Amino acid sequence: MKFIPTIGLEVHCQLNTQSKLFSPAATSFGADANTQVQTVCLGLPGALPVLNREAVKKAVRAGLAVGGVIHERSKFDRKNYFYPDLPKGYQITQFYEPYCTNGKIEIDVDKKKKTVGITRIHIEEDAGKLMHSEDAQVHESYVDLNRAGTPLIEIVSEPEIDSSDEAVAYLTELKKILEYIDVSDCNMEQGSLRVDANVSVRRDGTSTLGTRVEIKNLNSFKSVKAAIEYEIERQAELIESGGKVLQETRLYNAARDTTASMRSKEEAHDYRYFPDPDLVPLILKKEEIENIKRDLPELAHEKRARYVEEFGLPEYDAEVLTADRNTALYFEDALRAGAPAKKASNWVMVEMLAVVKEQHKPIETLFAPTNLAELIHLIDSGVISSKIAKEVFAEMVASGKNAKAIVEAKGMAQISDEGAIREIVRSVMAEHPTSVDDFRDGKERALKHLQGEIMKKTRGKVNPQIANKILGEELG
Ligand code: ADP
Ligand code: MG
Numbered sequence: 001m002k003f004i005p006t007i008g009l010e011v012h013c014q015l016n017t018q019s020k021l022f023s024p025a026a027t028s029f030g031a032d033a034n035t036q037v038q039t040v041c042l043g044l045p046g047a048l049p050v051l052n053r054e055a056v057k058k059a060v061r062a063g064l065a066v067g068g069v070i071h072e073r074s075k076f077d078r079k080n081y082f083y084p085d086l087p088k089g090y091q092i093t094q095f096y097e098p099y100c101t102n103g104k105i106e107i108d109v110d111k112k113k114k115t116v117g118i119t120r121i122h123i124e125e126d127a128g129k130l131m132h133s134e135d136a137q138v139h140e141s142y143v144d145l146n147r148a149g150t151p152l153i154e155i156v157s158e159p160e161i162d163s164s165d166e167a168v169a170y171l172t173e174l175k176k177i178l179e180y181i182d183v184s185d186c187n188m189e190q191g192s193l194r195v196d197a198n199v200s201v202r203r204d205g206t207s208t209l210g211t212r213v214e215i216k217n218l219n220s221f222k223s224v225k226a227a228i229e230y231e232i233e234r235q236a237e238l239i240e241s242g243g244k245v246l247q248e249t250r251l252y253n254a255a256r257d258t259t260a261s262m263r264s265k266e267e268a269h270d271y272r273y274f275p276d277p278d279l280v281p282l283i284l285k286k287e288e289i290e291n292i293k294r295d296l297p298e299l300a301h302e303k304r305a306r307y308v309e310e311f312g313l314p315e316y317d318a319e320v321l322t323a324d325r326n327t328a329l330y331f332e333d334a335l336r337a338g339a340p341a342k343k344a345s346n347w348v349m350v351e352m353l354a355v356v357k358e359q360h361k362p363i364e365t366l367f368a369p370t371n372l373a374e375l376i377h378l379i380d381s382g383v384i385s386s387k388i389a390k391e392v393f394a395e396m397v398a399s400g401k402n403a404k405a406i407v408e409a410k411g412m413a414q415i416s417d418e419g420a421i422r423e424i425v426r427s428v429m430a431e432h433p434t435s436v437d438d439f440r441d442g443k444e445r446a447l448k449h450l451q452g453e454i455m456k457k458t459r460g461k462v463n464p465q466i467a468n469k470i471l472g473e474e475l476g
Helices: 054-063 164-180 221-240 286-294 300-311 315-322 325-336 343-361 369-380 384-398 401-410 418-431 434-442 442-455 466-476
Strands: 003-014 079-080 088-092 100-109 113-125 129-132 141-144 151-155 195-201 214-220 249-255 258-264
Touching: 003 164, 003 343, 054 100, 054 113, 054 151, 054 164, 054 286, 079 369, 088 113, 100 164, 113 164, 164 221, 164 300, 195 221, 214 221, 214 258, 221 249, 221 258, 221 343, 300 315, 300 325, 300 343, 315 325, 315 343, 325 343, 325 369, 343 384, 369 384, 369 401, 384 401, 418 434, 418 442, 418 466, 434 442, 434 466, 442 466
Parallel strands: 214 249
Antiparallel strands: 003 151, 003 195, 079 088, 100 113, 113 151, 129 141, 195 214, 249 258
């Protein structure tokens, strides 16, 4: 390629607090329009903001989880602009002194490990939402202020991302961290996680970064990837044909898979930032920060490393098991109940996650982890074969009953008694004399046939090792 792309991401993440950043109004998603508003988020004259400490705590958690420096002092500023979804006429944000700087996210793309720097994270409030009439004849728009004043953190990366795949890897890791530490539901469809992608290209061999274009409000990883790829190509072609990239804000159109200009640098808002006179600086005591740090759970990448080291699991298993925190905790609970790591990993990764995907149910609702440990124990101690175990598993999912109860109720226990097996083997040999002769004539395939017949006769319940041993003896 003649052009080298550079990407920097700005991620808006809605914090999952009960109430808003500066007002006691509720924040739940999907409530009737304008039922979660109150004097402060409506911007009524005289209403004064009071900072939500829980939002600050969650913001600090996020900053610490990405290895950021938490500042003991930060400040709130006003970002002024006029828009109908912004009743105050300004947004409260942290422009001059953010509470967190210098974080990082580790990514791994095509086995290449890399660190992407986080420049800063700041706390700010969200705006409301405009809804436009879907009827082309009706020229009306409506405003819902339920979201106005909801706490956000904005996580700004360094321009250190080199491809759309790296951008998606960065976002995947970041989302995982935010979910693990329970500061956001990260629901992209509901707008809890929104991405602005800054993209530039430069000629191969040069080092100065090209002019960047910002693509606003991408709400799925798929559109992040597509928008970045489209934009890289558009800029490269533009430069190739003698044009110049203009610094501007563009919007991505998923239906057309293109970006289109929204506003140029000249049209950019002058936000007239200034410190919010209604708010005192945010002071965090060292001790407070330390307490939040101590409270952080083990994160995905830490679990991943531990699963490989402590349990001897392959990297792949560790990656899949830790992709979602509930899955990781489920797996760990199964181990605590006595399941061996690799076997538990296989069941969780293959069987359980397939059901999770199919039935859209969280893993912990399928059946208890102790029950998985019991199922594995039944296989390991020879009570059921691994083939029967699949049936028991399906029954466990369907009925919620535990493994032992199902095996007993359905008579699924494996036949391991040598005398009983010898009788079965003899009767199968008597029923299939041709196969017996064929085997004795040196046809290996006849053995497989006899083994299959023994399985069939016992409906898969015979212990295969013992059956094969006895069949060998009987065939001489
Ligand atoms: P703004 O507030 O105008 O969006 P910021 O300084 O917050 O500006 O930077 C926004 C993002 O742009 C950051 O994520 C940064 O990494 C990215 N960025 C800066 N320069 C470039 C560039 N030349 N190419 C790509 N991304 C860039
Ligand atoms: Mg910005």
